[in-house]
Amino acid sequence: MKNTTLINRYASLASWVYHIDKPIGRSFGDVEYYRERLKNIQGTILEPASGNGRILIPLLESGLNIEGFDASAEMLAYCEQECQKRGLNGKFRQEMFNTFTYTAPYEAIIIPAGSFQLITDINEAIEVLKRFKLALKENGRLIIDLSLLSSLAEPPMLARQWNVPNGMLTLTESRVETNYITQTTMSQLRYEHWDNEKGLINSEIDLFALRFWGVKEFELALQAVGFTEITISSNYNYLDTPNEETHTVTFEASF
Ligand SMILES: C[S@@+](CC[C@H](N)C(=O)[O-])C[C@H]1O[C@@H](n2cnc3c(N)ncnc32)[C@H](O)[C@@H]1O
Known part of the structure; x- marks a missing residue:
């Protein structure tokens, strides 16, 4: 079945539910993890699929220079509203994984909450990984969360x-x-x-x-697009090896 206008749309009620269920700062361990992993970065960070700003806003409040984009106007409207409430000058725009544009390369690109899995076509996913690499400065870091294949x-x-x-x-x-x-x-x-x-x-x-990825499969995909330094962490504990208790695997890659 192909009905692209409806797939992973995050329309009006879906966005409302997301914002109630996962409000700004609601953490699964990821808010603290990303804050720690990014803390020494002075330059600009990009969060593709930044949604309502659940993670983006706390990171902005921590002093990080982070911007975002999202496909859903409804999700972006929540992000805008929450930035205004806090007097923050958030930078985010309506764009898609496979076509997003940027003016200067980033120090880091982060994709929490398994959002990368919303790309279900493996060839498109590889193209998006290439796009992320192109959008990174040399020594820039890509950090992506995936849920387990199970x-x-x-x-x-x-x-x-x-x-x-x-x-x-x-x-x-x-x-x-x-x-x-x-x-x-x-x-x-x-x-x-x-x-x-x-x-x-x-x-x-x-x-x-x-789409659900195998751990080795995703590492090979990162290598195939040119990432050379790759670490794998479990449940937001940096460098912990994934095991039977693992629900989230975080890949960090640079080149
Ligand atoms: C699970 S939410 C994650 C939101 C936020 N990153 C967080 O951690 O709470 C997934 C987001 O991906 C966005 N999305 C879905 N397909 C997309 C695409 N092709 N390009 C950009 N964003 C997309 C949705 O609109 C939604 O806001």
């Missing part, structure tokens, strides 16, 4: 709900496909906004597609 076999999530003024938001996932050849999943994420008096007042389907 997540491919996990069942869809349970239904979830959030209270909002005078009602609730709900989210249900229906799996369309789990493909062990391409290492991808495709789900329908159905978001609904229920009002206490009027009932269902808004709904939205986001087709949600992910």
